[in-house]
Amino acid sequence: MKRKVGKPIGQEFFNRPTLVVAEELLGQYLCRQIEGETERHIITEVEAYDGQEDKACHAHKGKTQRNQVMFGPAGQWYVYLCYGMHWLLNIVTGPEEYPAAVLFRGLQTTTGPGRLTKCLQINSDQNEKPALPDSGLWLEASALNICKEDISRTPRIGIDYAGSPWVEAPYRFILKI
């Protein structure tokens, strides 16, 4: 898909298969505006959560108040509290009524999904908002040219309960830098 460097990434980018979106997000910018200052961080690690069939996906038991945003249109943030202290940031992908999202696990400047949101001052205020500059949190295409050789794929973290084949599914994407 064509992306213009320095332009916000729009909904059409996210309204595609979750695994494709996850892989292509590597190397792009996650942008955050705080008190008038804009920060840009290269995305280095993401995980895909793909639909109701995926037992590791929050939506696998159906729609609830928490996960309903995943059933909505692509390109909106899904932010939730994990282990009572960490906000985790996801972007909704795929068509409406297909619950899927990509979890942001790491940036060039931070490691770990909980520290990422702490660093960018992300909390439930961003939940269900569109990923556009108006919301203060959005994505931009970078000038980096990512090759297949630059990407590692591994199973996802912290989802041992999901069982086979979801435990071992290589839905985690890491940029080797």
Place this chain on the structure above:
DNA sequence: TAAGTGATCTCT
């Protein structure tokens, strides 16, 4: 390696 932490979900 284990504890901290609290929203969410499932079962009464």
Place this chain on the structure above:
DNA sequence: GAGATCACTTAA
């Protein structure tokens, strides 16, 4: 309403 669970981090 109560109890279990949980896409993590930190300090030891």
